[in-house]
Amino acid sequence: MTAAGSGSVPAGRAVHVKVPASTANLGPGFDTLGLALSLYNELDVEVLNGPGLEISVEGVGADDVPRDESNLIWRSLAHTFAWAGVGVPGLRIAARDAIPHGRGMGSSGAAIVAGVMAAKGLLEGIVEIEAGRALALATELEGHPDNVAPALFGSLTIAWMAPEGPQHKRLMVHRGVSPLVAVPTATMSTALARSLQPTSVPHEDAIFNVSRSALLIAALIQSPELLLAATEDKLHQSYRASAMPETDRLIRMLRGHGLAAVVSGAGPAILVLGSDPAQRLEAQRLIAAEAASVWECLLLAVDFRGATVVPHSIDAVA
Ligand SMILES: Nc1ncnc2c1ncn2[C@@H]1O[C@H](COP(=O)(O)OP(=O)(O)OP(=O)(O)O)[C@@H](O)[C@H]1O
Numbered sequence: 001m002t003a004a005g006s007g008s009v010p011a012g013r014a015v016h017v018k019v020p021a022s023t024a025n026l027g028p029g030f031d032t033l034g035l036a037l038s039l040y041n042e043l044d045v046e047v048l049n050g051p052g053l054e055i056s057v058e059g060v061g062a063d064d065v066p067r068d069e070s071n072l073i074w075r076s077l078a079h080t081f082a083w084a085g086v087g088v089p090g091l092r093i094a095a096r097d098a099i100p101h102g103r104g105m106g107s108s109g110a111a112i113v114a115g116v117m118a119a120k121g122l123l124e125g126i127v128e129i130e131a132g133r134a135l136a137l138a139t140e141l142e143g144h145p146d147n148v149a150p151a152l153f154g155s156l157t158i159a160w161m162a163p164e165g166p167q168h169k170r171l172m173v174h175r176g177v178s179p180l181v182a183v184p185t186a187t188m189s190t191a192l193a194r195s196l197q198p199t200s201v202p203h204e205d206a207i208f209n210v211s212r213s214a215l216l217i218a219a220l221i222q223s224p225e226l227l228l229a230a231t232e233d234k235l236h237q238s239y240r241a242s243a244m245p246e247t248d249r250l251i252r253m254l255r256g257h258g259l260a261a262v263v264s265g266a267g268p269a270i271l272v273l274g275s276d277p278a279q280r281l282e283a284q285r286l287i288a289a290e291a292a293s294v295w296e297c298l299l300l301a302v303d304f305r306g307a308t309v310v311p312h313s314i315d316a317v318a
Pocket residue numbers: 022024041065066071072073095097100101102103104105106107108109111147188189190191264265266267
């Protein structure tokens with residue numbers, strides 16, 4: 001369905017977009033649960049006087065990002081304009097990236113959300129893009145909603161697919177919950193990780209994950225002391241472990257010390273959900289002692305705001 005908009009975006013219109021990283025699954029909540037984290041990609045987008053596409057990228061992973069129409073941010077922006085029924089104008093896009101690619105911190109989701117939000121800002125007054133539409137457009141490109149929902153709305157999100165499209169519920173997180181993400185130098189594509197999943201699982205494993213997912217919501221919003229039990233999983237991590245053996249080994253080690261460690265998204269980064277700040281410092285110490293050189297520990301806060309877009313003066317656009 002498209003919005004059949006009329007009109008075009010005037011030259012000189014410019015927006016600034018900020019999108020948080022996200023960690024999906026959180027153990028048992030495969031393709032459903034996600035948490036926004038305080039690490040951000042930023043973007044300036046300006047409408048040119050004529051046709052064209054100029055993309056500049058700075059920061060983490062900049063060398064790997066295409067500068068043409070295969071760029072994920074541009075594809076997402078163009079997808080949103082196509083839904084709006086408005087032609088894409090010539091654009092200058094300047095990206096500053098902090099979210100590492102292919103680690104399980106929602107870099108593709110953030111790029112997609114950046115494109116949707118940039119389009120939303122540029123189309124303001126021409127075609128309005130409501131929150132539910134933004135989630136639908138982003139999910140169409142990402143394939144599953146568990147990263148794009150927290151990237152869009154912030155905090156902890158439950159996302160699910162309904163006949164009318166993806167839906168979400170945003171929840172506040174208990175203030176004791178203290179995330180740490182341990183990021184390795186190695187990467188893992190989400191597509192590869194998903195290819196390792198079986199098409200069906202034993203009924204008892206499904207029951208196991210239903211119980212832990214329900215418990216995990218209680219642990220995250222009310223009872224962080226339950227996080228270790230609540231982050232157990234039988235739906236995805238064991239099937240993917242052979243593709244990321246060091247991640248698997250460190251998670252077992254951390255969980256053996258009573259810490260709620262899980263694969264972050266499709267990996268290979270590790271998410272530790274401390275029930276208080278001291279727990280994640282303990283996780284940081286244990287990781288440094290075991291695997292210092294190739295793992296960077298990020299002590300992050302939960303982002304409660306989600307993606308933002310604001311008009312931007314062109315004088316300030318590089
Ligand atoms: N800022 C960006 N600009 C353009 N493309 C990006 C950007 N960030 C990520 N991408 C694209 O997304 C790909 C990584 O997506 P992938 O789903 O494999 O990993 P991820 O999103 O980091 O991890 P996960 O989905 O497990 O959280 C990159 O190889 C690149 O093609």
